[in-house]
Amino acid sequence: MHVFIGGTASGKRQRVAERYPEARWRDADEMMRRVPGAGAGPAIDDGDTLVISGWLAWLEAELENELENQRENESASADDDRLGRRWREAFTGWASSPGRRVLVLDEVGRGIVPVDPAQRRLRDLMGWLSQDAVRLASQVHYVRHGLTMRLDGKEATAAGRAD
Structure with missing residues (x-):
């Protein structure tokens, strides 16, 4: 699995398209519906290179659905755990698949922290998903201002999940 991460309009999509011109692009929502146990859609060719983007929009939609279907006696942290299990299951499967999976992730941890608790939660979830x-990932690239920097996997994973 290969991850490209950067802020809005940083040049991530262009860098991915240059590196993987043969790739088919898929939306995170569509791909997450294909994860076993999630009402999986039609199978995909495991030999394909798939670029999966739209993770922030997927999280926003999941949180919106959660609000509409609020579960009594369940905390936001239980819902966060449920979401985390879903994306980790998907990532684990994609990392071991014979096809190439490229994730395009939005870096949302810079800048002003929102006052709205729901927006702060969204940022936290996106950060945990990215971690x-x-x-x-076998490779990680950070993109900023159209410049791409490869991050060493050892350093990227040595820090662990900082909450």
């Missing part, structure tokens, strides 16, 4: 993806 889990990086831990399983």
